[in-house]
Each structure stands twice: as structure tokens, then as C-alpha cells.
Amino acid sequence: MNPLIKIRRDLHQIPELGFQEFKTQAYLLTYLESLPQERMTIKKWETGLFVKVHGINPQKTIGYRTDIDGLPISEQTELPFTSTHDLRMHACGHDFHMSIALGVLTYFARNQINDDLLFVFQPAEEGPGGAEPMLKSEEMQEWKPDMILALHIAPEYPVGTIALKEGLLFANTSELFIDLKGKGGHAAYPHQTNDMVVAACTLVNQLQTIISRNVDPLDSAVITIGKITGGTVQNIIAEKARLEGTIRTLSPESMKKVKHRIESLVKGIETGYECEAVIDYGSMYHQVYNNESITSEFIDYIQKETDVCVIKCKEAMTGEDFGYMLEEIPGLMFWLGVESPFGLHHAKLNPNEAAIDVAVKVIASYISFKGNQL
Numbered sequence: 001m002n003p004l005i006k007i008r009r010d011l012h013q014i015p016e017l018g019f020q021e022f023k024t025q026a027y028l029l030t031y032l033e034s035l036p037q038e039r040m041t042i043k044k045w046e047t048g049l050f051v052k053v054h055g056i057n058p059q060k061t062i063g064y065r066t067d068i069d070g071l072p073i074s075e076q077t078e079l080p081f082t083s084t085h086d087l088r089m090h091a092c093g094h095d096f097h098m099s100i101a102l103g104v105l106t107y108f109a110r111n112q113i114n115d116d117l118l119f120v121f122q123p124a125e126e127g128p129g130g131a132e133p134m135l136k137s138e139e140m141q142e143w144k145p146d147m148i149l150a151l152h153i154a155p156e157y158p159v160g161t162i163a164l165k166e167g168l169l170f171a172n173t174s175e176l177f178i179d180l181k182g183k184g185g186h187a188a189y190p191h192q193t194n195d196m197v198v199a200a201c202t203l204v205n206q207l208q209t210i211i212s213r214n215v216d217p218l219d220s221a222v223i224t225i226g227k228i229t230g231g232t233v234q235n236i237i238a239e240k241a242r243l244e245g246t247i248r249t250l251s252p253e254s255m256k257k258v259k260h261r262i263e264s265l266v267k268g269i270e271t272g273y274e275c276e277a278v279i280d281y282g283s284m285y286h287q288v289y290n291n292e293s294i295t296s297e298f299i300d301y302i303q304k305e306t307d308v309c310v311i312k313c314k315e316a317m318t319g320e321d322f323g324y325m326l327e328e329i330p331g332l333m334f335w336l337g338v339e340s341p342f343g344l345h346h347a348k349l350n351p352n353e354a355a356i357d358v359a360v361k362v363i364a365s366y367i368s369f370k371g372n373q374l
């Protein structure tokens, strides 16, 4: 079996949530031990890693970042290498991202180029966010790359394609948690209570009017409430309810506006339902903004020097904390076509493994070109 596919399948079986990637980190370290050590320096960072691959005559450092965490999803693929961890799945392709990063790293550990390379194995992309603290870490300050690249699998594109654009690629994100507290009581005496299930339902519907009535239709935004909890049993009126969701906008300014409207609507619920409400925005990710000149050069290079098809795509409402790295370090992210009938964050996501080699070749080829320029 192709060794990178074996790595992907091994990693697929041990998905772990953000900052709990202990087995994943150990697996990565064991693999790295099997490579020629003389040109590599490894530093652990929390549950992630920095790996420097030294060049012959370095003028600069080129960075490559992969995320390493999984999601709290029960896998339903029935693959022979399905997740062995209950309620954990690599349903966002980070198993692919890691095996591709290891493939590229392996190539350069065996084929030295002029420039130094920094491979960043980043925990907690799905939350609470590892990119920002990793960026601020001593290790990154010491080894900070001059440019940085990353990819994300894209179930909707065929194998052999990549998709990207100059400028904005992924949205600004903010998590959203709203706790409501009213007065519970007997199901038969609603007039003596303040029912938080009813308040929560009203609020969920009101939140959607922010998108349809407050955001410029030519701009765009998303509010998704992915989880609602409330109450204790069917014949007790709920004293408490909690909404858990996420906000997506195409600019930091729209994010401020959307949050302002959320706060106004939540105040209205407090008054209308005579309850208390607390909003917590959890973690926020900066938009992914591809450096224009690096991206144009990358597209040109891929079109001229490889047989991979480049699709110019639109921006997406997905979030990625790699955006923080791109805010400080010029670079780009691209979508890698993996043609899965089920999408990202789906329990049946099953990307085509042929895309792993495509990605390794594209990235290794572009880095060799950039890293041998004097």
C-alpha cells in the first residue's frame, strides 16, 4: 500500500479533539523518527509540533501548515479503518492534511533544497483555535517563515483539481453561545413560569432575521445554531435553555454589526420573557486572505508546470484559524479536490485517497521552485 495512504488510515482511526491530540502527536513523532534526522529539528508545542527542515544555503524559510484535530461526530462510513474513538471522527479531512504534510516533509528530508522549511502541525483548528497561540509562541518567533502555505480538502471538486482565489477565501467566524434563565414549573401552570424553551425557539427564529433584514443582501453572512438544549423532562417547564452556534461574515466590520444585532435581540428576549440571558462568543477566527501576488504566481506555476487543473473559486463561509497566520505571514491556502459524495462535517465523509499524491506533488514541486530561488 502507498505509505501515505497507510498513514492516513492510521490517523483516521485515532481522531482527537483540540488540544487532546496526544496519540496523534505521538504517531507523528514516531513517523518523523523514521526519517533522516541530520537535517531536521523538531520542537513539541502543546499537542502540536514544529519541524524545521534545514536547507543547504538558506536565504529564507518557507512554511507549510497542517491542522491535526478531529470532530465530535460518530463515524458512519463503515470503512475497514473507521474511527476507533467513540464520538470522534476526522470528518474535516485533517487526516488527509497530516498525511500530505508528512509526504511533503519526507520528500524534503530526503531531497535538500537551498531554503529552510518549517512544517507546522497545528492542534485545535475546529476549536478553540491553535493557530493564534502557535503564531505567538517562542518557537514560531524564532523560526518564523517568510511565506506560508496550507490546503483544505474539498469534497465538491474532482481529484486532480485545486481551487483558490486571490484575496478573501474563507470567512470571519465567531462561535456563539447564549444561556437563557427564566422560571421553571409545572407543565400545567405555564402562567406561573417563564418558559425558556419558548424563549429559545423565538430567539432562534429572530436570529435568522439578522441575515435576511440587517445584512446587505450583496454582502453575506451566516448564523447557524447547531445545538439547542433546555429543560429536564417532558412535563416540567424549562428554567434554562442554551443555544450553541456560529457566525460567519465576509468582513470584520459585518461581524461587528451582526453581533450588535444579536445583542439587541437578546435584550428584547430578556425583556419580553422576563428572563436573564448571557452571550459568550467563544473563539473567533480571522478571515483567510490569500496574498495576491503569491497566489497569482502559484496559479501560474501550477498551470504551467503540473497537470493539475486550477479552478478559480468563490470565497466560502467556512472558517479556518490559518487566517491568523496569513494575517502576519504572506502566503495562501487552497482547496484540494477529493470528490466525496458526503461533505465536510458529515458522518459519511469519504474523500478519495488518490488526492493525497496529487497534493504532495503540487506542494513539493512549488516549494522546490520557491526554495531554490536565490
Ligand SMILES: CC(=O)N[C@@H](CCC[C@H](N)C(=O)O)C(=O)O
Pocket: 092, 125, 126, 127, 152, 173, 174, 175, 245, 246, 247, 283, 285, 317, 318, 319, 320, 344
Ligand atoms: C474548515 C472548517 O470546517 N472549519 C471550521 C472552523 C470552526 C471554527 C469555530 N469552531 C466555529 O464554529 O466558529 C468551520 O466550521 O468552518
